[in-house]
């Protein structure tokens with residue numbers, strides 16, 4: 124094989140390994156695969172010490188080795204984690220049958236949010252898009268892929284944080300949720316925050332800020348400054364979709380988000396990763 128083909132294959136295997144790790148972080152316990160492929164991936168997908176997120180994780184599972192060295196979630200014993208997981212599942216069960224606002228009529232699936240039951244960081248977006256509505260998982264479309272990369276760059280995995288939204292059902296045509304819809308859905312988010320007890324909430328975009336902080340000041344002015352909600356530190360920053368749409372004429376917005384995320388890492392006592 125030529126060097127070029129070898130490096131192309133290595134790149135493709137690397138991407139596949141990353142995708143498998145992401146699936147595992149989302150709680151997918153197994154995927155069908157050709158044994159030869161598994162052998163080729165063998166050295167790229169570490170299995171020791173891993174724990175999947177949310178429903179896929181069992182009581183007593185330990186976080187990955189990297190997280191154990193520098194915890195991304197407050198220490199909690201197994202029964203406490205199990206109780207938080209059960210309480211989150213109870214919220215999700217009520218959301219699944221909720222018809223408190225008109226968004227409940229048009230949805231395919233509810234998207235309660237997913238992740239660690241006691242994370243240091245909780246990310247809150249606007250509401251499910253098309254892909255989220257199809258899968259029932261928060262941030263699994265294009266914006267979600269960018270969020271995953273940002274989380275990885277912070278030195279964390281999706282399994283170590285919680286990712287949710289202001290509304291749990293998809294607004295038609297991806298429009299922002301209306302004030303009445305946000306008001307109807309907010310009690311679920313407040314319940315989740317009380318269960319999760321995150322150290323920091325990252326508000327992704329103006330809708331999340333409006334919903335959680337009740338302020339209508341533009342995100343450009345609010346981002347990068349600490350706020351507070353129910354006793355939890357809140358950092359507003361730009362929504363990943365905004366960055367994907369260009370985020371201004373240059374890449375300045377991307378760096379602003381990165382600076383906000385570095386401030387979040389400092390607040391939870393983790394060192395900033397190299398730029």
Ligand code: SF4
Pocket residue numbers: 218221222223224225226227228233290291292304307308
């Ligand atoms: Fe219920 Fe929230 Fe869905 Fe409205 S968006 S139906 S309040 S779960």
Ligand code: URA
Pocket residue numbers: 248249250251252255260261262263264266267288364
């Ligand atoms: N955008 C959001 O705000 N939330 C999602 O879950 C996906 C995209």
